[in-house]
Amino acid sequence: MAVExxxxxxxIDGVDLQALFKEAGLAAFVAFGLAISVVxxxxxxxPGGLGLEYRWEWVVIAVAAVFIGRFVLAFRRETxxxxxxxxxxxxxxRIGAGVQKVxxxxxxxxxxxxxxxxxxxxxxxxxVDIATLVLTYIMLGWGLNIVVGLAGLLDLGYVAFYAVGAYxxxxxxxxxxxxxxxxxxxxxxxxxxxxxxxxxxxLRLRGDYLAIVxxxxxxIIRVVLLNWYELTRGPDGLSGIPRPSFFGLPFSRRxxxxxxxxxxxFGIDYTSMQRIVFLYYLILALALITNFFTMRIRRxxxxxxxxxxxxxxxxxxxxxINPTNTKLTAFAIGAMFGGFAGSFFATRQGFIxxxxxxxxxxxxxxxxxxxxxxxxQIGVVIASVLLIGGTELFRELEQFRxxxxxxxxxxxxxxxPRGLLAHRDPTLRLGAAAKGGGP
Amino acid sequence: MSLAEAAPMSPKIVVPSGARPxxxxxxxxxxxxxxxxxxxxxxxxxxxxxxxxxxxxxxxKTTLFNCLTGFYKPTVGRLSLxxxxxxxxxxxxxxxxxxQKAHVARTFQNIRLFPAMSVLENLIxxxxxxxxxxxxxxxxxxxGIGGYRQAESDAVDWARYWLEQVNLVDRxxxxxxxxxxxxxxxxxxxxAMCSRPVLLCLDEPAAGLNPRESAELNALLTYIKEKxxxxxxxxxxxxxxxxxxxxxxxxxxYGSKISDGTPEFVRGDPAVIRAYLGEExxxxxxxxxxxxxxxxxxPGGEGEGR
Numbered sequence: 001m002a003v004e005x006x007x008x009x010x011x012i013d014g015v016d017l018q019a020l021f022k023e024a025g026l027a028a029f030v031a032f033g034l035a036i037s038v039v040x041x042x043x044x045x046x047p048g049g050l051g052l053e054y055r056w057e058w059v060v061i062a063v064a065a066v067f068i069g070r071f072v073l074a075f076r077r078e079t080x081x082x083x084x085x086x087x088x089x090x091x092x093x094r095i096g097a098g099v100q101k102v103x104x105x106x107x108x109x110x111x112x113x114x115x116x117x118x119x120x121x122x123x124x125x126x127x128v129d130i131a132t133l134v135l136t137y138i139m140l141g142w143g144l145n146i147v148v149g150l151a152g153l154l155d156l157g158y159v160a161f162y163a164v165g166a167y168x169x170x171x172x173x174x175x176x177x178x179x180x181x182x183x184x185x186x187x188x189x190x191x192x193x194x195x196x197x198x199x200x201x202x203l204r205l206r207g208d209y210l211a212i213v214x215x216x217x218x219x220i221i222r223v224v225l226l227n228w229y230e231l232t233r234g235p236d237g238l239s240g241i242p243r244p245s246f247f248g249l250p251f252s253r254r255x256x257x258x259x260x261x262x263x264x265x266f267g268i269d270y271t272s273m274q275r276i277v278f279l280y281y282l283i284l285a286l287a288l289i290t291n292f293f294t295m296r297i298r299r300x301x302x303x304x305x306x307x308x309x310x311x312x313x314x315x316x317x318x319x320x321i322n323p324t325n326t327k328l329t330a331f332a333i334g335a336m337f338g339g340f341a342g343s344f345f346a347t348r349q350g351f352i353x354x355x356x357x358x359x360x361x362x363x364x365x366x367x368x369x370x371x372x373x374x375x376x377q378i379g380v381v382i383a384s385v386l387l388i389g390g391t392e393l394f395r396e397l398e399q400f401r402x403x404x405x406x407x408x409x410x411x412x413x414x415x416x417p418r419g420l421l422a423h424r425d426p427t428l429r430l431g432a433a434a435k436g437g438g439p
Numbered sequence: 440m441s442l443a444e445a446a447p448m449s450p451k452i453v454v455p456s457g458a459r460p461x462x463x464x465x466x467x468x469x470x471x472x473x474x475x476x477x478x479x480x481x482x483x484x485x486x487x488x489x490x491x492x493x494x495x496x497x498x499x500k501t502t503l504f505n506c507l508t509g510f511y512k513p514t515v516g517r518l519s520l521x522x523x524x525x526x527x528x529x530x531x532x533x534x535x536x537x538x539q540k541a542h543v544a545r546t547f548q549n550i551r552l553f554p555a556m557s558v559l560e561n562l563i564x565x566x567x568x569x570x571x572x573x574x575x576x577x578x579x580x581x582x583g584i585g586g587y588r589q590a591e592s593d594a595v596d597w598a599r600y601w602l603e604q605v606n607l608v609d610r611x612x613x614x615x616x617x618x619x620x621x622x623x624x625x626x627x628x629x630x631a632m633c634s635r636p637v638l639l640c641l642d643e644p645a646a647g648l649n650p651r652e653s654a655e656l657n658a659l660l661t662y663i664k665e666k667x668x669x670x671x672x673x674x675x676x677x678x679x680x681x682x683x684x685x686x687x688x689x690x691x692x693y694g695s696k697i698s699d700g701t702p703e704f705v706r707g708d709p710a711v712i713r714a715y716l717g718e719e720x721x722x723x724x725x726x727x728x729x730x731x732x733x734x735x736x737x738p739g740g741e742g743e744g745r
Contacts, residue, residue, distance in 0.1 A: 293581070296581055297581065300574050300581065300587075301563075301564075301567050301570040301571045301574055302571065302574075302576075304556075304560060304563060304564050304567070305564060305567050307553070307555075307556055307560075308553045308556065308564040308567075311552075311553035311554060311555055311556060312551045312552070312553055312554075314510075314547070314551055315547070315551040315552065315553065316535075316564075317509075317510070317534045317535045317538070318508060318534070318535075318538055318544065318545050318547075318551075318631075319535075319538055319544070319564065319565050319567060319630070319631075319634055320535050320536075320537075320538030320539030320540075320567065320568050320634060321535060321564070321567050321568075322535050322539070323535065424555060426556070426557035426559065426560055426612055427560060428559065428560070428563065428591070428595065429557075429559065429611070429612045430559050430595070430598075430599060430602075430608070430611035430612055
């Protein structure tokens, strides 16, 4: 034993400590380079302009943290056997499948919770607002899930359809004075039309190329909105977008002569919560429609064709599936739901400008879909709650919020590279009767 | 364009057994830049017959298949498929229309299943077009009206029938990607058959199969031919499969057709032996064939060197 230890200086349990130190040192060196500029200097206002404040202790802390963290990670990696690693992966898969099963029971529970949320004792305006925001992203995630998760078309410009929906809603509502319930389908239709317009030229592209073109499309839409001043009022944005009404009953304190408002019609006192709660239920309904539609269409031939197309396009062609039409329907339907969500956004905010439709939005929606597990409906819900709700709740962290966001993403990519819930159930089964004695 | 006129243009191309030609290939040429992958190949494949296309590696067999199924557009040539009541000129059609309208199904040399979908789903996707019509192009299906439910259960029954034929019923709900290799090959054939083809093109179905699986494949292909009365076109290297089940063999070498006839004829054709064995290896040629060869070409000649 002593001889063994003597042969390889500094090794514990057969782990080469020297290599670990080297690895951790390298990571610390990289961290040092980054830390100098990121946390080492800070701009402060001094009399007569901006000055620099040096914070070397922060650099030391960052480098030490990276060194120790890397060392511990590497040490654990070395000491853990590969068998246990595989076992853990299998466990995670089982958990994924389990959650999917539980989702069947938890889905209705979640639904009841969502319906009851505004009436919960702990709920207040802030919570309902966050829930509305989360539901908007859930809806966007479900819409994008059709394109990315089911049809396998990587779309980095999904926010374009969100923007088209929002602007078409706003413009129609402002100029033609139509009610929300007429503008909503029109906005969805417009977005779907843009989906087809984008779809046609990019159908031949796959993977990275498709991603780049859709990214460009998203930017084009934003730049057009920014520069077409006569129509969109450019960076000034559109304001005074009509608020939705409860089947013709507006939510307003002041009652106009000869017409009812929501509170006078029902004979209750006016509170500003009424509109907030109504908006919450509105997005809940829209999101549920999206979910219902997706679940349903997955079991239809077109939904199966989307998934087949994601798996192997050549095989699809050999089976007589028209890839152009199939991809276009995926693009159009995904865009339509993006458009619905956009109209909701416009009517909720009452003001829209191109600022709201930057690439970051696309990235967040895509992150929700990918982190949730491509094609998983409940995964989108969990990812939205974590990403949107989480970042809202951790507002106290201020500028480190995005750091936490990035850290969470990296952690998920390390532990669950295929997303949180990457388990797929077949859309139909042959049934137990045919299985016989088989396992 | 008159399809009726097109058919009798080349009366010389016939099926050796005298069967009705299902597929007629005329002067098919496929060039990739300077490379001629298929060079002026003509043959006819009979209805309800197994036609094998054999030849050494790189002879142009898969290119021929890709032309037939629309993945390549041939440089020159006519590919006509005669259903009896309707004729199709395949060289003018898109790949998915060939499968959809002309009912030509194919399998691939490197298996192309939908690995993350279940075995049953693979077979249901193959019936996409019929189900699409039944679901009113998704509109009625979404609303849950019309006969979609019935159509889907019929599709499942048809899929179950083919699962029974390829012996995969107990794996129906597993992912196709989890099946062993031999089962994936069988599933690909079942999937192609689920699209109710009149011509089934199989690209090396026996590749990688063990002798027992090969024998099962022979039985399956013969069953498909006899029970369903469709034409089969087969690319194969495994001579035990080819010689046993084929009714008609076409031999390609360097893109050109070098022999065409019944298995007995092709087996004895000196051109085929030359292509497969080469001329240097005289000692491997049976004596009676060597004698034939001596009459045709001088042994050890340079002409066929590779």
